[in-house]
Each structure stands twice: as structure tokens, then as C-alpha cells.
Amino acid sequence: MNKYLITGFSGFVARHFVEYLENTGDVYLIKGLDMHNPDFRFDHYKNVKIGFERIDLLSKEQVEYIIHEFQPTAILHLASFSSVAFSWKEPVQSFQNNTNIFLNLIDAVRKLNMDVRVLSVGSSEEYGNVSDEDLPLTEDHRLNPVSPYAVARVSQEYLSRIYTEGYGMDIILTRSFNHIGPMQRDVFVVSSLARQLVAVKRSGKKRGAIVTGDVSIVRDFTDVRDVVRAYHLLLNRGRRGEVYNVCSGKGISLKELIDIMAGQLQMEVDITVDERLIRPADNRKMIGSNEKIRRELGWENIVPLEQSLKDMIQYWEAN
Amino acid sequence: MNKYLITGFSGFVARHFVEYLENTGDVYLIKGLDMHNPDFRFDHYKNVKIGFERIDLLSKEQVEYIIHEFQPTAILHLASFSSVAFSWKEPVQSFQNNTNIFLNLIDAVRKLNMDVRVLSVGSSEEYGNVSDEDLPLTEDHRLNPVSPYAVARVSQEYLSRIYTEGYGMDIILTRSFNHIGPMQRDVFVVSSLARQLVAVKRSGKKRGAIVTGDVSIVRDFTDVRDVVRAYHLLLNRGRRGEVYNVCSGKGISLKELIDIMAGQLQMEVDITVDERLIRPADNRKMIGSNEKIRRELGWENIVPLEQSLKDMIQYWEAN
Numbered sequence: 001m002n003k004y005l006i007t008g009f010s011g012f013v014a015r016h017f018v019e020y021l022e023n024t025g026d027v028y029l030i031k032g033l034d035m036h037n038p039d040f041r042f043d044h045y046k047n048v049k050i051g052f053e054r055i056d057l058l059s060k061e062q063v064e065y066i067i068h069e070f071q072p073t074a075i076l077h078l079a080s081f082s083s084v085a086f087s088w089k090e091p092v093q094s095f096q097n098n099t100n101i102f103l104n105l106i107d108a109v110r111k112l113n114m115d116v117r118v119l120s121v122g123s124s125e126e127y128g129n130v131s132d133e134d135l136p137l138t139e140d141h142r143l144n145p146v147s148p149y150a151v152a153r154v155s156q157e158y159l160s161r162i163y164t165e166g167y168g169m170d171i172i173l174t175r176s177f178n179h180i181g182p183m184q185r186d187v188f189v190v191s192s193l194a195r196q197l198v199a200v201k202r203s204g205k206k207r208g209a210i211v212t213g214d215v216s217i218v219r220d221f222t223d224v225r226d227v228v229r230a231y232h233l234l235l236n237r238g239r240r241g242e243v244y245n246v247c248s249g250k251g252i253s254l255k256e257l258i259d260i261m262a263g264q265l266q267m268e269v270d271i272t273v274d275e276r277l278i279r280p281a282d283n284r285k286m287i288g289s290n291e292k293i294r295r296e297l298g299w300e301n302i303v304p305l306e307q308s309l310k311d312m313i314q315y316w317e318a319n
Numbered sequence: 320m321n322k323y324l325i326t327g328f329s330g331f332v333a334r335h336f337v338e339y340l341e342n343t344g345d346v347y348l349i350k351g352l353d354m355h356n357p358d359f360r361f362d363h364y365k366n367v368k369i370g371f372e373r374i375d376l377l378s379k380e381q382v383e384y385i386i387h388e389f390q391p392t393a394i395l396h397l398a399s400f401s402s403v404a405f406s407w408k409e410p411v412q413s414f415q416n417n418t419n420i421f422l423n424l425i426d427a428v429r430k431l432n433m434d435v436r437v438l439s440v441g442s443s444e445e446y447g448n449v450s451d452e453d454l455p456l457t458e459d460h461r462l463n464p465v466s467p468y469a470v471a472r473v474s475q476e477y478l479s480r481i482y483t484e485g486y487g488m489d490i491i492l493t494r495s496f497n498h499i500g501p502m503q504r505d506v507f508v509v510s511s512l513a514r515q516l517v518a519v520k521r522s523g524k525k526r527g528a529i530v531t532g533d534v535s536i537v538r539d540f541t542d543v544r545d546v547v548r549a550y551h552l553l554l555n556r557g558r559r560g561e562v563y564n565v566c567s568g569k570g571i572s573l574k575e576l577i578d579i580m581a582g583q584l585q586m587e588v589d590i591t592v593d594e595r596l597i598r599p600a601d602n603r604k605m606i607g608s609n610e611k612i613r614r615e616l617g618w619e620n621i622v623p624l625e626q627s628l629k630d631m632i633q634y635w636e637a638n
Contacts, residue, residue, distance in 0.1 A: 060411075088485065092379075092426045095478070096419060107411045142461060147485070151477040158470040159414070166407065166466070 003029045004235075005070060007057060007105065008078030010034040012183045017076065017228040022048045024232075031070045033057065034079065057101035064108040074235045075118045077105060083187060084125060087149035098152035099159070106163050106171065117170045119235050120160045124177040124220070124247065125150040129283055135251070136220075136289035139175070139243045157243065164241040172238040174231070177247035177288045180308050181224030182315035189213070190221065190257060191312060197261050197269065198316040207268040215254040215271055218285040220247045223303035233297045247288030248301045261309050322348045323554075324389060326376060326424065327397030329353040331502045336395065336547040341367045343551075350389045352376065353398065376420035383427040393554045394437045396424060399471075402506060403444060406468035417471035418478070425482050425490065436489045438554050439479045443496040443539070443566065443607055444469040454570070455539075455608035458494070458562050476562065483560040491557040493550070496566035496607045499627050500543030501634035508532070509540065509576060510631060516580050516588065517635040526587040534573040534590055537604040539566045542622035552616045566607030567620045580628050 004021075006014050009032030021028045022045045032038070032052040042050045055062045057079055067075075080098050081087065087094035102120065109116055127137050128144035145151045163169040184191040193212060200208030230246045238244065255271075262269045293299045323340075325333050328351030340347045341364045351357070351371040361369045374381045376398055386394075399417050400406065406413035421439065428435055446456050447463035464470045482488040503510040512531060519527030549565045557563065574590075581588045612618045 091478075091481070092422050095422065096415075099418070099474075100415060103411050103414065145477050146481070148478070148481055151474060151481060154477060155418075155470060155474040158464050158473060159410075159467070162410070162465070162467055162470060 001029060001073070002026065003031070003071065003073045005031050005033065005067065005072035005075045006078065007033045007076070007101070008080065009052060010036045010038040011078055012181070012185065013078050013179070013224060013228065014076075015040060015183060016181065016224045017231060018042065018045070018048055018050065020225070020228045020232060022046065031066065031072065033066065057104055058097065060104045060108070063104045064111070067105075067108045067114070068112055071114070072116055075105065075109070075116060076231060076235065077102060077118060077120055080121075081149070084147045084149045087147055087152075091148035095148050095152045098149070099155050102156045103159065106159070106169065110163060110167050110169060115170070117172065117235055119231055119238075120156060120171055120173045121231070122157050122173055122175045122243070123150065123153045124175055124245075124286060124288060126153050126157065126175055127286070130286065132285060135285065135287045136249055137245070137287065138289045139245055139292055161241065170240050172234050172240065173243040174234065174246045175243060175288070176227065177220040177222060177245065177286070179224045179227045180221050180312065182311040184224070184312065189254065190309075193254070193258055194261060194309065194312040195316045197258075197265055197267070198313055200269075201265050201267055205267075207270070209270040209272050210258070211272045211274050212254065213274065214282070215258065215273070216284070217282065218251040218253045218287070220249070220251055220287045221257075221305065221308070222246065222248045222301050223305075223308040226301040226303050230293060230297075230299050233299050234293075237297055239296065244293045244296075245288040245290055246293065247290050249288065249290045251285060251287040252305065257309065260306060261313060264306075264310055264313060320348060320392070321345065322350070322390065322392045324350045324352065324386065324391035324394045325397065326352045326395070326420070327399065328371060329355045329357040330397055331500070331504065332397050332498070332543060332547065333395075334359055334502060335500065335543045336550060337361065337364070337367055337369065339544070339547045339551060341365065350385065350391065352385065376423055377416065379423045379427070382423045383430065386424075386427045386433070387431055390433070391435055394424065394428070394435060395550060395554065396421060396437060396439055400468070403466045403468045406466055406471075410467035414467050414471045417468070418474050421475045422478065425478070425488065429482060429486050429488060434489070436491065436554055436559075438550055438557075439475060439490055439492045440550070441476050441492055441494045441562070442469065442472045443494055443564075443605060445472050445476065445494055446605070448602055449605065451604060454604065454606045455568055456564065456606065457608045458564055458611055480560065489559050491553050491559065492562040493553065493565045494562060494607070495546065496539040496541060496564065496605070498543045498546045499540050499631065501630040503543070503631065508573065509628075512573070512577055513580060513628065513631040514635045516577075516584055516586070517632055519588075520584050520586055524586070526589070528589040528591050529577070530591045530593050531573065532593065533601070534577065534592070535603070536601065537570040537572045537606070539568070539570055539606045540576075540624065540627070541565065541567045541620050542624075542627040545620040545622050549612060549618050552618050553612075556616055558615065563612045563615075564607040564609055565612065566609050568607065568609045570604060570606040571624065576628065579625060580632060583625075583629055583632060
């Protein structure tokens with residue numbers, strides 16, 4: 001029996017992951033954990049049976065109790081304060097939350113001496129400032145975290161190595177680049193842009209203004225449905241202790257994304273740059289290499305960028 | 320007026336640091352912090368005026384209050400759970416303590432918006448597993464922490480960089496290699512060896528057995544009196560945001576150290592290896608380069624190894 005424990009269950013990645021499991025046709029027993037209740041229903045699935053518990057992962061005792069009781073065969077750790085901007089505002093809270101919840105989780109598994117695979121989701125932010133000749137970034141590239149959020153992610157990765165090599169645990173790591181897709185919250189840039197464009201369109205105007213940060217920056221975007229397929233593959237066939245980039249291997253600027261969406265909505269856009277949305281120490285350009293996960297696991301990103309954007313627009317049109 | 324805040328005040332490095340300040344002839348106001356009371360007196364100094372407070376640095380509010388009240392011109396952060404072995408036994412406690420006390424300290428300085436230089440003392444353990452061709456290790460060598468203790472030290476270093484570059488703070492970093500000297504506690508290997516040898520000698524025997532871990536490992540030892548002089552130089556003339564190895568640049572095996580001490584005590588030694596004292600993932604050989612601190616600050620290690628060992632023996636003979 002597949003028994004998956006999923007932290008950060010109320011987020012959009014978990015939601016897509018559950019959708020993916022449902023469509024595999026196999027039976028899964030899921031225990032979802034989050035500090036917020038999910039704002040979606042999950043009683044309509046046929047293959048996936050879900051129980052949810054609202055807990056604070058900082059509570060060591062509760063985490064241990066749940067893992068002991070549920071006896072997962074795999075753990076997908078998605079929970080985090082994932083905002084780089086927040087980490088600059090509240091560095092201590094952001095760092096301590098992200099490292100401590102991860103430590104509570106893996107240390108519970110260590111103490112219970114369980115045979116369970118853990119997928120530790122990391123971030124492209126771990127690479128930090130890079131120059132163009134380093135692109136696309138491969139997994140052996142030096143880590144150079146330049147925000148409190150990124151330092152916590154690097155710590156999580158180093159701690160995973162300690163628990164794998166020092167305590168014999170079975171942890172697999174990702175460095176996930178930006179993901180996009182329907183149901184993403186609008187604190188993330190592309191979802192925010194889609195929502196703003198839909199609002200302009202809805203007001204009946206053919207031309208409108210949107211507010212954003214620096215639109216010349218280039219990022220590597222993967223559709224969330226490709227991302228969750230990668231996570232499932234990694235949980236099943238990834239190599240213990242290894243790190244995998246999860247990315248498209250292609251870069252695109254925010255300006256180009258806006259143009260594609262404006263085209264899809266048949267409208268003109270004026271871009272207003274809000275200096276407050278420009279983050280300190282931000283990279284101009286960030287592109288990953290997905291050669292390792294393709295070679296080892298046969299993963300590919302199959303959802304075209306245009307489709308992702310169309311689905312995001314549709315999501316905001318309906319919400 | 321020089322006002323130094325020193326954490327980990329009850330430890331032997333702080334004690335030597337205070338001795339050093341006293342001998343400079345300048346006047347210093349010191350606020351010492353530790354969770355344990357010091358087991359030495361500090362009311363006999365002429366130039367150095369010392370106040371001590373027993374606090375847990377995990378208490379953010381207390382740390383902020385003391386820094387605000389004392390208004391230090393410099394902070395020497397020596398406090399830590401410094402045992403690698405303990406970090407393997409209690410990884411969560413070790414990691415969280417070491418990163419959280421450091422964060423509480425530097426975040427208090429950030430929030431109070433103070434102009435104060437902080438010396439963040441790190442460790443050669445940050446380099447992790449190295450091969451012989453990497454020696455001597457220079458500061459630009461890749462960090463590869465292989466114990467929970469070392470991961471916390473690397474996190475501390477990355478966080479220092481964030482606070483320096485992102486918030487404009489004035490932090491200087493060390494990667495300090497093993498230090499030795501009188502008054503060192505016998506949880507540290509060389510001090511433990513000296514204590515054992517003195518005990519054998521005291522029993523009247525000319526030949527005795529001591530229990531230790533692997534004595535073939537090679538380490539880079541610096542006398543603590545050279546170390547504190549380096550810390551003082553770094554606080555005064557180090558470059559903001561820079562990392563400096565503090566080391567002798569020379570390697571010596573524990574076996575050779577034992578032989579030198581046995582010679583000084585005019586005795587023969589039989590070595591019994593206790594497997595439990597051999598640490599997982601330990602380096603065979605670890606030697607640092609001190610070229611940077613010598614070149615930039617004119618620092619040199621001047622206390623000969625033989626002198627350090629003699630003083631340690633004398634210390635244990637008297638205690």
C-alpha cells in the first residue's frame with residue numbers, strides 16, 4: 001500500500017500532486033498536513049483516500065505522533081515560508097521556520113527508525129548569484145545563497161546529506177526552479193500578472209496598465225503538472241542522497257510572458273514598474289539544466305508554456 | 320571607549336582574550352555573557368573592567384535588551400555547542416542552538432540599527448571531507464560540511480554574508496582550526512591527552528596507558544594565545560564581510576603530540592584506541608593556509624607547539 005505523508009498540503013503543488021496520483025489509477029492513502037485548512041475539497045477522488053490534519057510542524061511532538069501513527073511509505077515535504085521577500089523582512093522567522101520544520105520531520109523519522117523515503121524540495125535560489133556563462137546550471141554548480149530564504153534551503157540540503165550519510169536515511173533532494181500553473185496564489189509573479197491582466201480585460205478595456213517589478217529578468221518556468229510528475233518519479237525511482245534540478249532548461253523574460261498572455265487575451269498592456277517589487281541581490285537571468293533528471297528518470301516537461309499561461313488565465317477568469 | 324560584548328564568556332578562549340586585552344595596556348569595558356557562570360575570577364584586572372550576565376542566548380528579548388543597554392563597539396561571538404560528537408547525538412538541539420543564538424545576536428544588532436563590528440567565529444569543520452591535494456586549505460575552498468555541527472557553522476557563515484551584504488552590517492568571519500593551550504577543558508582531545516599523561520606520571524609510574532581515538536589523524540593546532548591575538552586584530556583591522564582561516568599552517572598527528580608530551584614528562588606511553596572515540600566521516604588530515612591573515616593583518620603564530628604542550632601539562636599538574 002502506498003502511504004504518502006504530504007506537508008504543505010494546502011498549497012497548489014500538493015493539490016496538483018494529488019490530482020496526478022488520482023490519475024495514475026493506483027490506490028494511495030494520503031495524510032495531508034498544513035497549518036492552514038485547504039480551500040479545496042478532496043472527497044471526490046476515487047483512487048486517492050485523503051486524511052487532513054491541521055498542525056504546526058514546529059510542534060515536534062505532534063509531528064512524531066503523526067508519523068508514528070500513519071506509518072508513511074513516503075514523505076513529500078512541500079511546507080515552507082516560500083517567499084524570498086518575506087525572508088528579507090523577517091529573516092529570523094523565515095530561516096527558523098523552514099529549517100526547524102524540516103529538522104522536526106526528518107529527526108522524527110530517524111528516532112522512529114523507519115524505512116521511509118523523503119523528498120526534500122529545495123529551490124533554484126540555492127545557486128544564488130550566477131553569471132551568464134554558468135547557465136544552464138547543473139547540480140554540481142557551487143551553491144551561493146544570497147537571501148535568508150536561500151540560506152535556509154541550503155541548510156536543508158546539507159542537513160539532508162548528514163541524515164542520509166550519517167544516519168543512513170533515505171532522502172532525495174530537488175532544486176526546483178519557478179513553477180507556474182492554475183490555482184497558484186497571486187503572491188507569485190506570473191500568477192499575479194495573469195490575475196491583473198484578466199482584471200483589466202474584465203473591466204472592458206482593450207488597453208490597460210499592470211504593476212510589476214523588473215520585467216527584464218529571465219527565469220526558467222515549469223508547469224506545476226510537470227513538476228508533480230517529477231516529484232512522483234523521484235519518490236519512486238530517484239537515487240538516494242542525490243540532488244535533482246526540476247526545471248524546463250529554457251529561460252524566458254517576464255516581459256515575454258506578459259506579451260504572450262496579452263496576445264491570448266487580445267489586449268494591449270502598459271507596464272508600470274514598482275521599485276518596491278524589485279528584490280535586492282536578484283539575478284538577471286536564471287536557467288537550469290534538467291539533463292540529470294531526464295537521463296536518469298526519463299522525465300520530460302511536456303506542458304507547453306502557452307498552455308500553462310492559458311490555464312492560468314482561465315483559472316483567474318473563473319475565480 | 321572600547322566596549323566589547325563577549326558571548327561564551329565562561330569558555331577558555333574568552334578567558335585568554337581578556338588576558339590579552341589586559342596586557343595591551345588599553346582600557347576596555349567588557350560585558351561577558353554565558354549560560355554558565357565562569358569558574359574563574361575577573362576582578363583583579365587593571366585595564367579591563369568586566370561585567371558578567373548569565374543568560375540563555377536563545378532568549379531573543381534578553382539579548383536585545385543587553386545589547387541595547389550596553390551599546391557595545393564590538394561583539395566577539397564565541398558561544399556554541401562546540402562538540403561534533405554531541406551534534407551527532409543530538410543533531411536538532413545542536414543545530415538549532417548554534418544557528419538560533421547567532422541569529423538572535425545579529426538580528427538584535429540589525430533591529431537596533433547599531434554601528435558595531437561582529438566577529439563570527441567559525442570552524443575548519445566547515446571544509447568537511449578534503450583530500451590531501453587540497454591542503455593547505457585556503458578560504459576559497461568549497462565548503463562541504465559533514466556533521467550537524469559543521470552544517471550549523473556553514474549556515475552561520477552564509478547568514479553572516481546575508482546580514483553584511485543585504486542589511487549593511489559589519490561582520491567578519493573566521494574558520495578557526497583546532498586550538499590548544501592551558502585551561503582548555505578535557506572534552507577536547509589534546510587537553511584530555513595531557514590530563515591523562517599527567518595522571519599517569521602522578522601515580523609514580525614511568526610507563527602508563529592512555530585511552531584515545533585514532534591517533535594517526537593529522538590536525539592543524541594553534542595556541543589559544545595566538546588565536547585571541549588574531550581575533551583582536553580581526554576586530555580592529557579585518558575587512559568587513561571577509562572570511563579568515565585562523566591556523567598554524569602546519570599539520571601534526573596526535574601520535575606525535577603524545578610523543579612530545581611523553582618526552583616532556585620523561586615517561587613511556589602505551590596507547591589504547593577506543594573505537595567509540597572515532598567519529599564518523601572524519602578527515603585523516605586537515606591543514607589550513609594562514610596566508611590571508613598573515614598577508615592582510617601581519618598576524619603570525621608565535622607560541623611554539625612545544626610551549627603550548629608544556630603549559631597544558633603544567634596546567635593539569637596544578638589542577
